[in-house]
Amino acid sequence: xxxxxxxGSGLIFMKVGIHANESIEDIIKRKQDEFAAAGKIFWGYxxxxxxxxxxxxxxxxxxxxxxxxxxxxxxxxxxxxxTETLAKEYSDDGLEWQxxxxxxxxxxxRYGMVIGGINEEExxxxxRSLIVGVGPSRxxxxxxxxxxxxxxxxxxxxxxENEPEEKEVKHIDLVAPLLPPYAVFLR
Numbered sequence: 001x002x003x004x005x006x007x008g009s010g011l012i013f014m015k016v017g018i019h020a021n022e023s024i025e026d027i028i029k030r031k032q033d034e035f036a037a038a039g040k041i042f043w044g045y046x047x048x049x050x051x052x053x054x055x056x057x058x059x060x061x062x063x064x065x066x067x068x069x070x071x072x073x074x075x076x077x078x079x080x081x082x083t084e085t086l087a088k089e090y091s092d093d094g095l096e097w098q099x100x101x102x103x104x105x106x107x108x109x110r111y112g113m114v115i116g117g118i119n120e121e122e123x124x125x126x127x128r129s130l131i132v133g134v135g136p137s138r139x140x141x142x143x144x145x146x147x148x149x150x151x152x153x154x155x156x157x158x159x160x161e162n163e164p165e166e167k168e169v170k171h172i173d174l175v176a177p178l179l180p181p182y183a184v185f186l187r
Contacts, residue, residue, distance in 0.1 A: 004175070005125075007159035010063040010070040010133060012050060012113065013125070013142065015077045015151040016174070022107070024076055028118060028174070030105065035117050037103030040179055042090065043072065043118075044109025044186065049135075050152050052111055053093060056183035059134045059154045070182070072113050073125065074174040077151075087112070087186035094185045112184050115176035127168045130155040143168040 005011065017024055031041045050056050060070045087106040089097040106112050130142025133156045137145055145153050 004071065005157045005159075007157070008068075009157040010059060010068065011130075011155050011157055012056065012070060012072045012178070013127075013130065013146065013153055013155055013170075014045065014050070014072060014074050014113075015170075016074045017077045028120070031118050034104050038101050039116075040101075040104075041115045041118060041176070042087075042100070042104050042106045042112035042184065042186070043115050043176065044087070044106040044112050045152065046110045047150075047152060049150055050111065050113075050154060050183065052181075052183035052185055055134045055154050056113070056178075057092075057181060060178050060180075060182035064180070070178045072115055072174075072176045072178060073172045074176075075125075075170040076173045089187050090184040091187075092181040092184055097187070100186075106186055109186055112186050113176075114179045114182055114184060116179045118174055118176045120173065121175040123172050124169045125172050127170060128166055129158045131158065146170075 031043065034041050063070050085108055087100055087109065090100055090112065091097045100106065127143035127146055128141055132138050132140045132145050133154045142153065142155050
């Protein structure tokens with residue numbers, strides 16, 4: 001287990017792979033260049049389980065107000081995503097839009113996590129140690145939530161002292177700290 005996750009840590013779990021016809025290795029390189037140019041990264045994604053204003057922003061703000069941070073932890077997987085539309089604008093609230101900052105490129109995504117760098121960090125994460133942190137499924141076990149098409153979520157981690165005997169492990173390959181405003185809308 002990763003020492004940066006403690007009992008009660010907030011995290012966003014996300015499966016990642018080919019996206020917008022780009023390999024995950026090429027995406028990581030491009031995002032590292034993006035961070036060097038812009039001081040932040042927009043990590044594109046889709047799906048409403050990590051909706052910017054309903055899930056990610058309130059959860060991350062709550063953690064920030066208590067002096068803690070939320071991390072994006074990513075599990076590499078085989079995927080097929082070929083939409084290549086380049087976002088031109090972003091919004092914190094879905095109402096007021098502004099141009100994507102110079103140096104940032106987000107392809108084929110409806111939303112973007114706002115992260116401060118990306119680190120290749122490897123550890124195993126038991127999805128049964130995760131509890132959904134927001135929304136109508138709040139309190140549900142992570143392994144029961146990450147199923148089928150649902151490949152991401154907002155969670156609270158329970159440390160190994162509370163870890164259930166039953167395991168459903170995913171290997172984590174990438175870790176990134178979330179930065180305010182934590183998640184944005186893209187178009």
